Amino acid sequence: MARNVSDSDSVRRQNRGLVLGALRVQGPMSRTALAAATGLSHASITAITHDLIVQQIIVDLEPTERPDARGRGRPATLVGFNRRVGTAALFEIDVNRARISLVDYGGVLVDRIETPLTPRTFAETRPTQFLADRLRQLKERNPAEASVLQRVAISIQGILDRDEPSLRWSPISHIADTPFVAELSAEFALPVALYKRGRLLAEGARWLDPALSDASVATVFVGSTVAMGMTFRGKILGRGEEGATEFGHMNHLPNGALCRCGMRGCIEAYASDYGVLRTAYSVPETATPAPAVPPQEYEGMIARAEAGNRAATHAFNTAGRAIGFGLGRMMAVFDPSHILVVGPGARAFSLMKSEILAALAGTLICHVNGLPQVVAYRDEREPVFKGLMMKTLNDIDQTDFAARA
Amino acid sequence: MARNVSDSDSVRRQNRGLVLGALRVQGPMSRTALAAATGLSHASITAITHDLIVQQIIVDLEPTERPDARGRGRPATLVGFNRRVGTAALFEIDVNRARISLVDYGGVLVDRIETPLTPRTFAETRPTQFLADRLRQLKERNPAEASVLQRVAISIQGILDRDEPSLRWSPISHIADTPFVAELSAEFALPVALYKRGRLLAEGARWLDPALSDASVATVFVGSTVAMGMTFRGKILGRGEEGATEFGHMNHLPNGALCRCGMRGCIEAYASDYGVLRTAYSVPETATPAPAVPPQEYEGMIARAEAGNRAATHAFNTAGRAIGFGLGRMMAVFDPSHILVVGPGARAFSLMKSEILAALAGTLICHVNGLPQVVAYRDEREPVFKGLMMKTLNDIDQTDFAARA
DNA sequence: ACACTTTTTTTCGAGCAGCGAAATTAATGC
């Protein structure tokens, strides 16, 4: 049982990882800047960048003529990622849409395929085949990039297995418990990573706002589901490093409203789009939830609530209360300094905010430590995609490229 | 911004830490065994142990004549901690008792002072003075050990500040918001660590049962308070690495029973000793909680419930329900494979078990992943003390002694 | 033009890690 022995090899890996990480976060920079960013000496930076350039992982960038920022002294030559050295295929599987994107090692989108989903899709086509078909198509359309494909990563909703990368349950019909990760990995002879969407939200929040990258943040997605990702002082947290919570299915009221998951009283059953509509239309709480809510119908309900419609206002208050109590209960275990609300529900944040804050105010932690900052991010600029891409590229950096050739 | 640079110094620190950690966990052993336990080569073990012996941190143990386990070949000389190289003072502050223990670097108890506490104690004596008096007394009684005192560590209940080691709130009267950590540290010129008791429970659980040291465990203390510590795959978790949860004050029922903390509906208000007695005696939920419950009264209630008394049974059912819903809600954020119940309430576990399991069964996570193992540890053999001591000694290992002289 | 200044980058030599292989040490067995 040998673990964590440190030797000169692990030193190099660590420091190469530091260099790649700095480039990933801050973009191309000079060797001098790298020394400052990593804390390594100039001598070491020279050695490490030399190695990485020989291995074609990074390249010296051509000096772009920017006569404005020129001073005395030898001009810096920036180094940046060699975009051609690798690519990754990123699947985002949502309830009503699947999307696969091919990105290069520099984080530039190469190509993308989008497909609408229905609840029948994965009953009619095996998930493995559905995904493999699209991946094959993408590879055929981009042979150059496909030849250096390094990773497949998948974003999905649901509950992952504690130990292996497989899906135990999902709100997406007929996809859970099919071994698509293993099958894809075997078919394409590539590592396939599976991430819970909520976890990627947390990852994405870091890249959205640099101020949050060291903070403790809970990112709550409100829309057709309710999900959450957490970071503590910049590190992904929740159900372990694999980072996943089932916030949407935390119990709000025992024996309460029926949720899509089949349980009763989940937060999602009150706070998701279908929950809000059900409350607003006074549909019995035990009625089977609608399989999908058209975005415009949810938007319309927000508009009516903002116009003062009583039923609509009440529905959003109920939603806010569910979210607020959930957050308050979560805070007994983990108390973030910031809470972000993202997704379609962020548009309705002002309708839920007072209930959320009231529920938080009733918790001991908030009473003692004060309320966290609760803000909505409407313009989300695709935090899930960004999180999925950055996580995957960073993983290539640290796992594949930080190790010596 | 330079961080985490790896150089030969950090390599040595890491590997010295590995050696000390192996000795801490497995006790004295031969150099060959150390090589196997750490994964380092024999040559490195020789170098590292030589250094540590020169610095008097570890010593070659005299060969205890054990003719039974002798074989051929050169006999192994075991190395073990030099018990005289350092000592630590450990405070355990509970609602009705304070205890300070002096332990040596080998983990052997040297001396101990116990003092009963009342709700007035810290109103009459400043906390700093109370603690300093006892520490001074302990030092005077043990001058030899006191001369190598390295650390003071304190176990306490309540809510710690997010950033600095101070107490924001505590069920122990008149102790919160007094700067005793800083003052003690200044007066004795020593590092003073402050730990939440729940966190030490989690630490202690590791040392109680080696099988749990790599598992994901929630350790729930049930007694005059309700507290919880968590580990994920062997690592302490919850409100960050500082490891603390406020499980007892997670809301169970909005606007529910009055808790000692002043909030309403906390789990503690139903599941702690005073909560159980209040339910059993049909005292109104809004009545001010008793400041302290004599152990025998709680024991008596357990006996009555076990004898079939309806009111008593009902009270423990209510307590179990509160704990069960709380655990179920926690599992949306963090789902352990094992749940341990410790403390006086472990004696009543069988009275609460069915309600706990029923509540857990109603959660999506358990529905999908199965129920965690829920067991009670009656014979707790002082997990808090053990956790406090091991955490503190390990901290000395890694912080003070792993660094090169 | 040509020497000087400034800034970036590389080179060089020293110091310290850990490692594998070989040597040494200290017992037992015959």
Next chain:
DNA sequence: GCATTAATTTCGCTGCTCGAAAAAAAGTGT
């Protein structure tokens, strides 16, 4: 006494980082 066995140390080697000095590549000034 000598072979055997097992624990430990010694030796020679490689790899890493570092600080200091040198080299490179510009702009500046006369």
